Amino acid sequence: MTTRTEPRPAKLTRKGxxxxxxxxxxxxxxxxxxGVAGTTMEDVKEAAQASSSQLYHYFADKQAxxxxxxxxxxxxxxxxxxPMLARLDSIxxxxxxxxxxxxxxxxxxxxxxxxxxxxxxxxxxxDPKARVAVSGAFQRWESGIRxxxxxxxxxxxxxxDPEDLALTILAALQGxxxxxxxxxxxxxxxxxxxxxxxxxxxxxxxx
Amino acid sequence: MTTRTEPRPAKLTRKGxxxxxxxxxxxxxxxxxxGVAGTTMEDVKEAAQASSSQLYHYFADKQAxxxxxxxxxxxxxxxxxxPMLARLDSIxxxxxxxxxxxxxxxxxxxxxxxxxxxxxxxxxxxDPKARVAVSGAFQRWESGIRxxxxxxxxxxxxxxDPEDLALTILAALQGxxxxxxxxxxxxxxxxxxxxxxxxxxxxxxxx
Numbered sequence: 451m452t453t454r455t456e457p458r459p460a461k462l463t464r465k466g467x468x469x470x471x472x473x474x475x476x477x478x479x480x481x482x483x484x485g486v487a488g489t490t491m492e493d494v495k496e497a498a499q500a501s502s503s504q505l506y507h508y509f510a511d512k513q514a515x516x517x518x519x520x521x522x523x524x525x526x527x528x529x530x531x532x533p534m535l536a537r538l539d540s541i542x543x544x545x546x547x548x549x550x551x552x553x554x555x556x557x558x559x560x561x562x563x564x565x566x567x568x569x570x571x572x573x574x575x576x577d578p579k580a581r582v583a584v585s586g587a588f589q590r591w592e593s594g595i596r597x598x599x600x601x602x603x604x605x606x607x608x609x610x611d612p613e614d615l616a617l618t619i620l621a622a623l624q625g626x627x628x629x630x631x632x633x634x635x636x637x638x639x640x641x642x643x644x645x646x647x648x649x650x651x652x653x654x655x656x657x
Numbered sequence: 658m659t660t661r662t663e664p665r666p667a668k669l670t671r672k673g674x675x676x677x678x679x680x681x682x683x684x685x686x687x688x689x690x691x692g693v694a695g696t697t698m699e700d701v702k703e704a705a706q707a708s709s710s711q712l713y714h715y716f717a718d719k720q721a722x723x724x725x726x727x728x729x730x731x732x733x734x735x736x737x738x739x740p741m742l743a744r745l746d747s748i749x750x751x752x753x754x755x756x757x758x759x760x761x762x763x764x765x766x767x768x769x770x771x772x773x774x775x776x777x778x779x780x781x782x783x784d785p786k787a788r789v790a791v792s793g794a795f796q797r798w799e800s801g802i803r804x805x806x807x808x809x810x811x812x813x814x815x816x817x818d819p820e821d822l823a824l825t826i827l828a829a830l831q832g833x834x835x836x837x838x839x840x841x842x843x844x845x846x847x848x849x850x851x852x853x854x855x856x857x858x859x860x861x862x863x864x
Contacts, residue, residue, distance in 0.1 A: 487694030488783050562782060570839045571778035575769060576695050585839050614848045617836070621849040622825070625832030629824070632777045632792050641821045642828040649856050 470508045470518075473498045478519045478526075482562050486516060486572050516573070516580055523565040524587035528594060538598025539605075541651050548643040551623065555636050563631035566591075567624045592620045602654065610653035622646050677715045677725075680705045685726045685733075689769050693723055693779050723780070723787055730772040731794035735801060745805030746812075748858050755850040758830065762843050770838035773798075774831045799827045809861065817860035829853050 462470060476498035480489040491512055495505050509515040534550060537543035562568065570584035596616035602608035608615075622642045629638035669677060683705035687696040698719055702712050716722040741757060744750035769775065777791035803823035809815035815822075829849045836845035 484783055485694070485779060487692070487779075563778060567835055568778055571770060571775055571835060572692060572694075574838050575690060576692055581839060581841075585841075588836060588839055614852065617845055618829070618849045618852040621832035621836050621845055622829045623832065624835050625828035625830065628774055628778060628831050628835070629795060629828050631781050632788060632795055634788075634792075638824055638828055642825045645821065645825040645856065649852065652859055 466508075469500065469504055473500055473505060473508060473515070474518045474522050477515050478522050478565070481516075481519055481569065482565050486569065491515070513577065513579070516569075516577065517583055520566070520569055520580060520583040520587065523569065524583075524590065527565050528587055528591045531591075532594055535594035535597065538595060539601040540598075541647065541654060543598060544647050544650060548647060551643065552636055552640050555627070555630050555639055560630050560634045560636055564624060564627040567627060571628075588620065592616050595619050599650070606655075608650070608654050610650075615650065615653075618649075619646050673715075676707065676711055680707055680712060680715060680722070681725045681729050684722050685729050685772070688723075688726055688776065689772050693776065698722070720784065720786070723776075723784065724790055727773070727776055727787060727790040727794065730776065731790075731797065734772050735794055735798045738798075739801055742801035742804065745802060746808040747805075748854065748861060750805060751854055751857060755854060758850065759843055759847050762834070762837050762846055767837050767841045767843055771831060771834040774834060778835075795827065799823050802826050806857070814862050815857070815860055816862075817857075822857065822860075825856075826853050 473494060477489065477494045480493055480497055484493075491505060494500075494515065495502060498505075509518065531547070531550075534543070534547045538547060566584060566587050569580065570588070573580035573584070575581075593616075596612055599608060599612035599615050603610075603612045622645070623639075626639035626642035629642075630636055680701060684696065684701045687700055687704055691700075698712060701707075701722065702709060705712075716725065738754070738757075741750070741754045745754060773791060773794050776787065777795070780787035780791070782788075800823075803819055806815060806819035806822050810817075810819045829852070830846075833846035833849035836849075837843055
């Protein structure tokens, strides 16, 4: 599961890279708001203020654009959390990360769900390349969560398998986000993440 | 959140009810396999071996059919689990239910995810009626999980809030199903549900 996305066209100019990124960010926002099926290449063209020739220069078809959006969300969502994930080697770090996740859903009024999970749920059965790309993003996320737990385990502070724990926390986060999106209520995410913190705390020597 | 679906057309004949149900089950399977966006009214017509006039007699448009599919999955998935949910008042009952869920994913080769969660994830931002209907199905599911936990709590066997615990278990189940679908591997669901059983067991006087 290493093939995350198609290789980018090589040697983009600085301006070309900017145009490409403008298209990808516009597509990512549209797909977050309306789903992949609810987003046409025409919508993306308008939102990105790009010409058809620009759009199809960078992306042969909608599937290529979808893969670029998954890579972008991987970088934005998982990459953006990495400074916080790097501090998950304590209950306090876990609390700070969970607090951020809950506040972020409050800010969004519980709309949209997880930008990666939503893409995965919509595309898993119809676009095998997209499924593999989302699988890669989830593995990176799980690995980020696992790092701190491994450190706690190594230091003898955590008496539980960090592998299983990291996978459980990511699953609980995804399910909490889905229920929060569906009910338009932050409580499912809040309660589920609190249970995860308690679950980790029950296996640690930390307060 | 009581409005689950549109009222059905009143007084269907037995034959009419059978035709309607044939259309709904065909649509449910197609939407499970290919998503809502990947399913056209034409696909449903063919799969159900129905005429256009039959299809549009029972369902004014695709949205009406989608709401009927959500009600059908609510009845099939949540209703179908109710005998098992009724026995969730012990760790043994919880283990049996989780074992069933994992085996079911094995049987499906991890394809399709949760029939209700998938519909919710795909439709939440674009179809408010569908979102409310899925919210109702999740509330029924949560309530089914909560019943047994409440009974354990009443008997003094469970020293944790059954409300929070039921919500956490449903979230963990949804996230576990999504990761299992994306990775095409039953491990995420298995590990996550095992963690939930351990989490409940840690708050009970039972073995």
